[in-house]
Amino acid sequence: MSSLGPLKASSLYFTPLPPSHVVQPGKETHGRYMLTIPWNRVSGWGQPKIAARQDLTFDPLAGVLQYAVTCFEGMKCYKTDKGDLRLFRPNKNFDRLKRSAARLGLPHDWDNDELLELFAKLVALEAPIVPDTDGSSLYLRPTLLETSEGFGIKEDAYAAEALLYVATTLNLGQGLYPSSDGEGKGIKLDACKEYIRAWPGGTGSYKLGANYGTVNIAKKPGYAMSLWLHGQEDFISEAGGMNVWIIKQAADGFLEFVTMGLENGIVLPGVTRESIIELITDHGEGKKDFPLDGMPKKVRVVQRDIPMSEIIESLADGTMKGMFGCGTGVVVVTVGGIQYQGKQHTIPSNPLIKLLRDTVTGIQRGKVDEGRGWSFKVPEWNVEGKEGQDEERVVV
Ligand SMILES: *Cc1c(COP(=O)(O)O)cnc(C)c1O
Numbered sequence: 001m002s003s004l005g006p007l008k009a010s011s012l013y014f015t016p017l018p019p020s021h022v023v024q025p026g027k028e029t030h031g032r033y034m035l036t037i038p039w040n041r042v043s044g045w046g047q048p049k050i051a052a053r054q055d056l057t058f059d060p061l062a063g064v065l066q067y068a069v070t071c072f073e074g075m076k077c078y079k080t081d082k083g084d085l086r087l088f089r090p091n092k093n094f095d096r097l098k099r100s101a102a103r104l105g106l107p108h109d110w111d112n113d114e115l116l117e118l119f120a121k122l123v124a125l126e127a128p129i130v131p132d133t134d135g136s137s138l139y140l141r142p143t144l145l146e147t148s149e150g151f152g153i154k155e156d157a158y159a160a161e162a163l164l165y166v167a168t169t170l171n172l173g174q175g176l177y178p179s180s181d182g183e184g185k186g187i188k189l190d191a192c193k194e195y196i197r198a199w200p201g202g203t204g205s206y207k208l209g210a211n212y213g214t215v216n217i218a219k220k221p222g223y224a225m226s227l228w229l230h231g232q233e234d235f236i237s238e239a240g241g242m243n244v245w246i247i248k249q250a251a252d253g254f255l256e257f258v259t260m261g262l263e264n265g266i267v268l269p270g271v272t273r274e275s276i277i278e279l280i281t282d283h284g285e286g287k288k289d290f291p292l293d294g295m296p297k298k299v300r301v302v303q304r305d306i307p308m309s310e311i312i313e314s315l316a317d318g319t320m321k322g323m324f325g326c327g328t329g330v331v332v333v334t335v336g337g338i339q340y341q342g343k344q345h346t347i348p349s350n351p352l353i354k355l356l357r358d359t360v361t362g363i364q365r366g367k368v369d370e371g372r373g374w375s376f377k378v379p380e381w382n383v384e385g386k387e388g389q390d391e392e393r394v395v396v
Contacts, residue, residue, distance in 0.1 A: 004044025007037060007110035009117035014383060015051035023128045031126045031138060031168030035118055038147075039107045039162040048118050050125065053167060063150020063159055068210040070145035071100035074241075074328045077123045077140060077168075077378070079132035080366035085123055085378035088328075088364045090116055092271040093142070100206040101144050105158040116376070122166055124381035129170065134361060139329075142166045145209075186336025186349060187224035187325075189239050191308060193341075194218065197228040198237060198266040205265045212241070225325075227338060230266055234308040234340075237266050242327035243273040244335070246306060247350055249319045254298045255352075261303035272326040275363075275374065276356060277301050294355050308340055315345060322350030331364075332357035 017032060034053045038046040063069035073093045078086045094112040101108035123130070123138065130138045148161035195218040198204020203211055218226045225240030237260055238244055245259045257280050260267045283292040284299045314320035323335040334353050338345045362368030366375050 004042075004109075005046070007045040007048070007114050009048065009114045009121075011047050012118060012121065013047050013049045014121075015049070016383070017052055021052075025129050026131075028129045029169065029171050031122075031129070031170075033122060033125050034168075035122045035166040037118070037164045039164065040148075041158070041160045045107075045110065050118075050122055056163070056165070058147050059149060061149040061151050063146030063148060066151040068208070068213065069104050069106065069150055069159065070143060070209040071097065071104055071106070071207055072144070072209060073097050073140075073142040073207060075140040075142065076137040076328055076364070077126070077130055078137045078365045079127075079130045081132065082366075083132070084366070085127060085130060086364065086366050087116075087119065087123070087376045087378060089271055089275070089374050090119065090376055092274070096207060096269065096271075097142060097144060100208055103203060103206045104146070104208065106144055106146060106162050107159070119166065120378045121381050122168070123378055126168060127380075131170070134365065135331075136170075137364075139169050140166055141168065186323075186334030186347070188222070188337045188339070189225055189227040189335055190218075190220045190223040191229055191234070191236070191338055191340040192218045192226040193229060193234070195226075196230060197226075199230055200264050200266065202265070204237070205262065205268055207268060223339065227340075229308065231305075233305075235305045236260070236308060236311070238268065239325050239335070241268075242325035242330055242333070243267065243270040244325050245276075245323065246311065246314075246320065247322040247324075247352065248314060249321055250300075254300050255296055255321065256300055256302050258302045258304065258306060260305060270327055272328060272331065272360065275360060276326060276332075277303075278372075279356075279359065279370070292355065292359060295352060311338070312340075312345060315347070321348065322353055323347045324353045324356070326356075326360075331360055 030053060032053060033050050035048060035050050037048045058065060073096065075087060075090060075093050080086060091112050094115055098108040126138055144162060144164045146159040147163050148159055150159065195215050197211065197215050227239045228237045229235065230237055236244060243259060245257055248256045248258055250256045259273060262269050279292060280299055280301050283295055311320065324332055325335060326332045332353060334349055335347055336349065337347060359368060363370045363374055
């Protein structure tokens with residue numbers, strides 16, 4: 001692998017939008033540009049390009065089309081009140097993309113700093129259309145897939161050619177989560193026994209396209225998402241594309257934030273999940289309590305399996321103090337009810353969920369300094385006359 005060409009931000013090839021393009025802040029639905037970086041087994045990473053968003057073409061027998069050899073990431077670019085752009089813990093996404101790619105036999109040997117430089121340039125070009133209101137952002141969808149023929153019997157399991165690209169959009173889940181700011185009663189989940197999202201030894205902990213396409217049809221009308229179950233005990237794992245938590249009153253007076261552990265490989269290791277674990281744990285240990293004003297001192301995070309029976313029992317005995325989901329898309333959202341085996345269960349709401357949401361959103365938008373360097377400030381990128389000229393150039 002080491003003799004192959006490394007991924008190099010300095011060889012970026014940039015094609016400005018045509019002179020006819022007029023920026024329409026507030027009206028665009030997608031970012032106008034996309035980043036593409038080809039890879040092949042012989043020469044490694046090819047020249048990164050940023051050019052107008054466009055359709056992709058593949059051989060009809062490409063691995064991505066035949067066997068769903070594709071993985072992705074979900075990230076957001078936020079604009080602060082001062083107008084600068086931020087990415088939230090981008091290296092976490094890059095590392096997770098490497099893990100997913102390795103699981104699929106795709107290349108996963110890039111230097112994260114090089115990739116970050118390219119991402120930063122891509123979003124810097126979209127600065128005029130990145131919204132600056134709370135709760136809005138430019139969504140980034142990095143995708144890595146096999147473009148070479150990937151069917152039948154191959155000599156080895158690895159892709160011969162691949163493409164890493166980043167497309168962006170402004171309309172992810174718009175209007176989907178009206179109660180996500182903690183006001184209303186929260187979203188309703190349908191605990192699904194018919195389709196299983198993930199199982200031990202499967203691919204649930206990787207962000208693979210195949211994990212989503214195979215369970216999309218589980219969603220029932222009237223419910224925001226499916227609550228995925230696994231095992232004889234109906235353990236809950238995740239809901240839709242987010243990690244889930246319950247808040248429980250423990251016998252020793254502590255308030256417990258309980259979420260599923262990662263060790264059985266069923267749950268996607270969410271960056272939002274990990275950030276909330278760190279925030280609550282540090283707060284409970286008195287390390288960095290400033291961003292969690294209003295959170296009780298006696299709190300702890302517990303990572304373990306949660307059977308549906310425990311949710312029902314804790315609702316009955318009053319120890320259930322709330323439930324929420326978290327992920328880049330929703331940030332933090334209250335779960336207000338679950339349908340399970342034909343019965344509706346109402347979950348009490350909890351103001352601490354909104355506190356967590358405001359804290360994470362505040363960090364993402366550069367309003368709350370959590371002291372850990374989680375918010376990456378995107379440098380400005382001044383390509384002279386970067387819009388309205390039809391020439392191509394290598395930018396160093
Ligand atoms: C992406 C994703 C999450 C959330 O991960 P974040 O890094 O917090 O965005 C959770 N569950 C699933 C299944 C996901 O695909």
